[in-house]
Amino acid sequence: MSRLLSLFLVLPLGALAAEPAAQAAAPVAAGGGVGGQLAQLLLGLLLVVGLIFLLGWLLRRVQRIGPRGGQVIKLLASQPLGARERLLLVQVGSEQILLGLTPGRISTLHVLSEPVHLPDAEPATPEFAQRLMELLGKDQKDKT
Numbered sequence: 001m002s003r004l005l006s007l008f009l010v011l012p013l014g015a016l017a018a019e020p021a022a023q024a025a026a027p028v029a030a031g032g033g034v035g036g037q038l039a040q041l042l043l044g045l046l047l048v049v050g051l052i053f054l055l056g057w058l059l060r061r062v063q064r065i066g067p068r069g070g071q072v073i074k075l076l077a078s079q080p081l082g083a084r085e086r087l088l089l090v091q092v093g094s095e096q097i098l099l100g101l102t103p104g105r106i107s108t109l110h111v112l113s114e115p116v117h118l119p120d121a122e123p124a125t126p127e128f129a130q131r132l133m134e135l136l137g138k139d140q141k142d143k144t
Helices: 002-013 015-031 034-063 126-135
Strands: 073-080 086-092 095-102 105-112
Touching: none
Parallel strands: none
Antiparallel strands: 073 086, 086 095, 095 105
16 A cells, blocks of 8 residues: 555656656565465564463473372362352362352352262273163174
8 A cells, every 4th residue: 555655646757756766666575475374474474383382381381390199188079059050069178168169159058077088980880881782782792
């Protein structure tokens, strides 16, 4: 747009003014053309994407500096109550706390005086695997 405006201003001045305008426009067309602008755009884009990855890597490195070992806060159980609400049983040190979690709030519902002992999850039994195969329509005899 600025090139067209400069051409309209230079044309009425005559032959003497036209030569410097042509000389000034020639380097702009050679170095600042569409290819040069595209290269500059891609270089800037690569620089920004590289900076994002560098900051992400740096953030992960900084987060690892904190205490690694035994975590003080443990999530023992979670029970969904609705689409976005749930109950959480959290252990902090030796204390267990029942929390209510909603999208806008976390509320302490109860601090348990006696810790709840949760049964360990049992591994899948062979009967479960057999029942699953039956439900999927496959028979154990087809394996051999």
